[in-house]
Amino acid sequence: MADLTLYHASPSRSSIVRWMLEELGEPYDVHLLDLTKSEQSSPEYLAINPMGKVPALRHGDAIITEAAAICTYLADEFPQAKLNVPVGDPRRGSYLKWLFFSPSCIEPAVTDRAFPRKEAPRRGMLSYGDFDTVMNVTAKAVEPGPYLMGDQFTAADVIVGSMLRWGTMFNLLPKRPEFMAYVGRLEQRPALQRATALDAKLATAQAS
Ligand SMILES: N[C@@H](CCC(=O)N[C@@H](CS)C(=O)NCC(=O)O)C(=O)O
Incomplete structure (x- = not known):
């Protein structure tokens, strides 16, 4: 089991995070949700993202939601991938x-x-x-x-x-x-x- 799990539906905005994960090159698992079956509204998933939306990302014990926040988080958490501009850099x-x-x-x-x-x-x-x-x-x-x-x-x-x-x-x-x-x-x-x-x-x- 990978340390990173993407809660994903395809096609959807969670494809943004899948791209980010592929850029990162870290192993990740995918937990698929079927939006047509309203799996995003199940009590189990609402405990992960109370908005009932994908994407969500689990990293160890941390849960992050909102595509832009997830990508910002991943870029900072895995700086070796050079996908962020670090604190202290004028850019x-x-x-x-x-x-x-x-x-x-x-x-x-x-x-x-x-x-x-x-x-x-x-x-x-x-x-x-x-x-x-x-x-x-x-x-x-x-x-x-x-x-x-x-x-x-x-x-x-x-x-x-x-x-x-x-x-x-x-x-x-x-x-x-x-x-x-x-x-x-x-x-x-x-x-x-x-x-x-x-x-x-x-x-x-x-x-x-
Ligand atoms: N602000 C959220 C938007 C996420 C979003 O709207 N996801 C849609 C799929 S593209 C969704 O989960 N829709 C299911 C629903 O609202 O029931 C983000 O950027 O991550």
């Missing part, structure tokens, strides 16, 4: 900003656009401001490349990259050249290719 603030920017700005901007509110809220009330500003700021950050932190690939790329990859795939995000080039670079990574292949295998097994 740490920017690195953390991107880890938070995706769940607190990109994702709500995208979901608000996909499921519009009846009444448009005031820009100042929205944590992300407005959709176009979020897109422009993100495009400017990924354009120089190859990664958000320049030559270093980090957990922030797993988080922002997963959002851009998924969002452009399902036409929830504009297919801007900056996004497509960045996603294309990420798709060259063997760890993402492994994670995608493992999830495709799971989907096939679940369908049969």
Whole structure:
């Protein structure tokens, strides 16, 4: 039994953490949940994540939930993988900003656009401001490349990259050249290719 267990459903946001685990190269177990059977709402799973959502990660006795928190945790916990920017490094603030920017700005901007509110809220009330500003700021950050932190690939790329990859795939995000080039670079990574292949295998097994 590995020290790390991913509570996973495929396809879902827990694929983000599977990619991160593949980048990390540490052994991990997968505990599969079938969302179509509401296994995420069972009392056993609610004891792990009271939100009734995947992903969750068990590391020894610790349970971590929220994809961005899990990736931040793993990058810091296994620094030898060089997927974090450590405390004391002047780039740490920017690195953390991107880890938070995706769940607190990109994702709500995208979901608000996909499921519009009846009444448009005031820009100042929205944590992300407005959709176009979020897109422009993100495009400017990924354009120089190859990664958000320049030559270093980090957990922030797993988080922002997963959002851009998924969002452009399902036409929830504009297919801007900056996004497509960045996603294309990420798709060259063997760890993402492994994670995608493992999830495709799971989907096939679940369908049969
Ligand atoms: N804020 C959470 C969102 C997780 C989430 O929404 N997971 C979905 C799958 S993509 C889920 O578990 N849905 C099942 C449900 O809500 O019943 C994160 O980033 O980890």
